[in-house]
Amino acid sequence: xxxxxxxxxxxxxxxxxxxxxxxxxxxxxxxxxxxxxxxxxxxxxxxxxxxxxxxxxxxxxxxxxxxxxxxxxxxxxxxxxxxxxxxxxxxxxxxxxxxxxxxxx
Amino acid sequence: xxxxxxxxxxxxxxxxxxxxxxxxxxxxxxxxxxxxxxxxxxxxxxxxxxxxxxxxxxxxxxxxxxxxxxxxxxxxxxxxxxxxxxxxxxxxxxxxxxxxxxxxxxxxxxxxxxxxxxxxxxxxxxxxxxxxxxxxxxxxxxxxxxxxxxxxxxxxxxxxxxxxxxxxxxxxxxxxxxxxxxxxxxxxxxxxxxxxxxxxxxxxxxxxxxxxxxxxxxxxxxxxxxxxxxxxxxxxxxxxxxxxxxxxxxxxxxxxxxxxxxxxxxxxxxxxxxxxxxxxxxxxxxxxxxxxxxxxxxxxxxxxxxxxxxxxxxxxxxxxxxxxxxxxxxxxxxxxxxxxxxxxxxxxxxxxxxxxxxxxxxxxxxxxxxxxxxxxxxxx
Numbered sequence: 379x380x381x382x383x384x385x386x387x388x389x390x391x392x393x394x395x396x397x398x399x400x401x402x403x404x405x406x407x408x409x410x411x412x413x414x415x416x417x418x419x420x421x422x423x424x425x426x427x428x429x430x431x432x433x434x435x436x437x438x439x440x441x442x443x444x445x446x447x448x449x450x451x452x453x454x455x456x457x458x459x460x461x462x463x464x465x466x467x468x469x470x471x472x473x474x475x476x477x478x479x480x481x482x483x
Numbered sequence: 484x485x486x487x488x489x490x491x492x493x494x495x496x497x498x499x500x501x502x503x504x505x506x507x508x509x510x511x512x513x514x515x516x517x518x519x520x521x522x523x524x525x526x527x528x529x530x531x532x533x534x535x536x537x538x539x540x541x542x543x544x545x546x547x548x549x550x551x552x553x554x555x556x557x558x559x560x561x562x563x564x565x566x567x568x569x570x571x572x573x574x575x576x577x578x579x580x581x582x583x584x585x586x587x588x589x590x591x592x593x594x595x596x597x598x599x600x601x602x603x604x605x606x607x608x609x610x611x612x613x614x615x616x617x618x619x620x621x622x623x624x625x626x627x628x629x630x631x632x633x634x635x636x637x638x639x640x641x642x643x644x645x646x647x648x649x650x651x652x653x654x655x656x657x658x659x660x661x662x663x664x665x666x667x668x669x670x671x672x673x674x675x676x677x678x679x680x681x682x683x684x685x686x687x688x689x690x691x692x693x694x695x696x697x698x699x700x701x702x703x704x705x706x707x708x709x710x711x712x713x714x715x716x717x718x719x720x721x722x723x724x725x726x727x728x729x730x731x732x733x734x735x736x737x738x739x740x741x742x743x744x745x746x747x748x749x750x751x752x753x754x755x756x757x758x759x760x761x762x763x764x765x766x767x768x769x770x771x772x773x774x775x776x777x778x779x780x781x782x783x784x785x786x787x788x789x790x791x792x793x794x795x796x797x798x799x800x801x802x803x804x805x806x807x808x809x810x811x812x813x814x815x816x817x818x819x820x821x822x823x824x825x826x827x828x829x830x831x832x833x834x835x836x837x838x839x840x841x842x843x844x845x846x847x848x849x850x851x852x853x854x855x856x857x858x859x860x861x862x863x
Contacts, residue, residue, distance in 0.1 A: 412486060
């Protein structure tokens with residue numbers, strides 16, 4: 379069985395919802411991303427405490443009517459890419475103190 | 484289209500203010516000769532008021548936030564404001580003269596994840612820079628600040644405003660930026676004071692020097708392309724609007740006044756009396772600004788440069804008509820391409836046509852040679 383993943387938004391980013399898409403920019407390297415509705419849902423649920431599998435099941439599959447395996451693969455790719463830029467923090471343990479001061483708007 | 488341009492277009496389509504310039508104070512420790520501000524404090528917003536505005540801006544969809552002044556560090560609560568801005572996930576650019584930035588302040592800016600710091604430098608020579616800022620030792624302190632900021636890994640842009648008094652030092656400032664490892668940007672625009680006083684426009688560089696700037700490959704890239712004669716404007720150009728002012732961007736003063744842009748002092752509301760979104764959505768002034776298209780401009784719509792001109796509606800407004808030409812931009816278009824603007828041609832025609840109304844005395848040429856009385860009532 380694969381280890382559970384926990385994801386949290388980095389503090390070193392700027393982010394804002396524009397319509398249904400989330401704009402995210404790294405304050406470290408100015409990499410700029412836009413996240414579609416599904417990716418935005420994962421992003422907004424990335425509180426460091428909820429396992430990724432639970433986010434996928436609760437936020438992605440339910441809200442967007444996606445096949446669970448396909449959704450998990452997409453979520454893994456998304457997390458890998460954003461974590462490479464330090465925009466998402468990933469751990470096999472719950473992440474604390476990473477997200478508490480950030481506000482989603 | 485880049486991803487950023489796509490998001491700008493999306494913000495425009497959705498009517499979102501994606502970018503706001505917020506001056507948190509007009510107070511300053513420098514007294515730059517070209518500054519357009521009144522540095523006295525006439526009742527700045529409190530910390531709580533600014534925090535409330537920041538929260539409203541975040542809710543309204545603002546992503547890019549420029550914090551500026553005056554000198555931002557003249558406010559003792561600057562870092563409190565900045566911290567709240569970053570908690571609200573703005574992409575923050577700070578404009579400062581750097582004089583009050585030491586290692587501690589630089590480290591705090593880094594810790595808070597500021598995207599970019601823009602610092603004004605007028606010359607690489609202290610005697611020139613300090614004469615412009617009227618603060619002895621200011622260049623030395625500003626350079627030290629840049630070094631502190633760089634040591635923290637922050638992105639710094641050195642902004643070089645060009646005037647008649649420092650034009651000859653432009654390449655020296657660019658070399659300084661290179662040596663310091665920071666970006667460089669140059670701006671030959673001097674704007675009237677916010678109270679309408681136009682006396683500081685005398686500091687503008689003359690046309691011949693402006694031409695040198697606009698033909699400098701290091702500043703503009705491909706000179707041939709940049710200075711090419713304008714193509715005939717297409718429908719898209721005529722249906723276009725000049726800039727983001729009032730469309731996806733606006734400016735808020737330390738007193739809560741909202742304007743389309745820092746360079747466009749058209750009062751459009753005040754966040755002390757109204758919610759920001761109410762101003763953004765319902766201000767008659769902002770609606771008017773948004774309604775203007777290039778084809779609606781009486782003079783500029785007929786100009787060869789209409790598709791490529793950097794016409795600033797704020798500068799036009801300060802000249803008396805937001806639909807009129809901005810003569811500073813006419814001059815830029817002319818110096819860039821060698822082709823006079825429609826406004827320049829109209830002015831030339833008017834001045835060569837002589838007085839519009841004349842009264843001449845009917846005198847006997849033999850008794851009163853030559854005609855000595857000619858009174859002009861109204862000149863064009």
